[in-house]
Amino acid sequence: MSIHNLSQSAQRMLQKKVEILHHVQVEPGxxxxxxxxxxxxxxxxxGQFVMVKxxxxxxxxxxxxxSVHNRLVEKGEVCGFEILYxxxxxxxxxxxxxxxxxxxxxxxxxxxxxxxxEGISDAFLxxxxxxxxxxxxxxxxxAERRKVRSTAFVGGCSxxxxxxxxxxxxxxxxxxxxxxDCSLGEEGVITSxxxxxxxxxxxxxxxxxxxxxxxxxxxSDIAGAHDVPCQVSMETVMACGFGVCLGCVLEKAGGGExxxxxxxxxxxxxxxxxxxx
Ligand SMILES: Cc1cc2nc3c(=O)[nH]c(=O)nc-3n(C[C@H](O)[C@H](O)[C@H](O)COP(=O)(O)OP(=O)(O)OC[C@H]3O[C@@H](n4cnc5c(N)ncnc54)[C@H](O)[C@@H]3O)c2cc1C
Ligand code: FES
Numbered sequence: 099m100s101i102h103n104l105s106q107s108a109q110r111m112l113q114k115k116v117e118i119l120h121h122v123q124v125e126p127g128x129x130x131x132x133x134x135x136x137x138x139x140x141x142x143x144x145g146q147f148v149m150v151k152x153x154x155x156x157x158x159x160x161x162x163x164x165s166v167h168n169r170l171v172e173k174g175e176v177c178g179f180e181i182l183y184x185x186x187x188x189x190x191x192x193x194x195x196x197x198x199x200x201x202x203x204x205x206x207x208x209x210x211x212x213x214x215x216e217g218i219s220d221a222f223l224x225x226x227x228x229x230x231x232x233x234x235x236x237x238x239x240x241a242e243r244r245k246v247r248s249t250a251f252v253g254g255c256s257x258x259x260x261x262x263x264x265x266x267x268x269x270x271x272x273x274x275x276x277x278x279d280c281s282l283g284e285e286g287v288i289t290s291x292x293x294x295x296x297x298x299x300x301x302x303x304x305x306x307x308x309x310x311x312x313x314x315x316x317x318s319d320i321a322g323a324h325d326v327p328c329q330v331s332m333e334t335v336m337a338c339g340f341g342v343c344l345g346c347v348l349e350k351a352g353g354g355e356x357x358x359x360x361x362x363x364x365x366x367x368x369x370x371x372x373x374x375x
Contacts, residue, residue: 139179144236145211149339165232218303226309253288257281318369328369349373
């Protein structure tokens with residue numbers, strides 16, 4: 099099977115039709131899928147994403163973006179990666195019906211992932227719902243390669259929206275949970291718990307986050323008030339994933355001229371550099 103190297107620029111972008119290794123429902127409406135693409139898995143960094151297309155189907159017409167969630171290793175060799183996704187529309191609904199052995203057309207790794215400022219030893223990872231998808235891969239990298247202590251704050255509407263609790267714990271992270279209906283963890287929204295933790299236990303060296311815009315805005319305010327750097331992963335609608343369609347624009351903070359593109363300038367940004375309305 100050939101791999102097309104679509105870019106000669108600094109970042110290598112690979113495309114291939116790859117086999118689904120496994121595909122399981124982890125909670126109602128949420129799926130984890132393993133994809134046999136070791137070449138991509140070896141170079142993908144936390145926060146980067148792939149664009150996925152269902153071959154031989156016209157619906158959906160366009161690729162869909164998904165974060166790299168985990169690297170798969172078998173017998174000491176990288177054999178692929180996982181995505182974790184929520185069914186929200188026609189593309190994800192069609193994907194959810196696929197089975198191991200079928201193939202998906204995958205393009206990536208794309209975008210700029212999370213970065214690690216010098217000297218950090220303590221990080222908060224804040225995920226709202228499916229926003230935990232890129233944060234688990236980040237937690238593994240922080241623990242294994244950078245010796246950074248992580249606290250994962252995971253929020254959901256209900257207990258079935260709280261994903262990856264055990265995985266974060268296995269990665270060595272302390273896990274704090276909120277649900278809006280009080281079915282798991284503390285009642286309320288996850289940003290309240292972050293605020294409390296910052297005020298009572300002390301501020302972390304950095305906050306990494308992914309989730310709904312309102313959550314990111316609130317976190318950015320908390321981080322700003324306590325002078326903590328905050329990196330947010332932005333899930334805009336994307337058509338191409340590599341800077342061609344101009345469909346993923348974000349407004350620069352502070353009235354700066356021009357726009358940023360979530361796919362090439364991000365999807366991870368310093369929260370102070372973009373408008374989070
Ligand atoms: C960089 C990046 C990484 C992502 N990583 C993940 C991931 O790991 N797991 C995951 O489940 N999802 C992720 N997403 C979101 C995912 O791409 C969308 O949920 C998916 O494209 C929806 O496709 P669909 O055909 O099922 O829905 P559509 O039929 O296209 O849309 C259904 C509904 O969802 C809304 N919608 C579509 N895309 C988004 C979006 N990006 N944000 C908010 N609402 C949207 C539409 O407006 C519409 O109301 C990511 C998005 C980006 C940009
Ligand atoms: S998704 Fe096409 S330019 Fe960003």
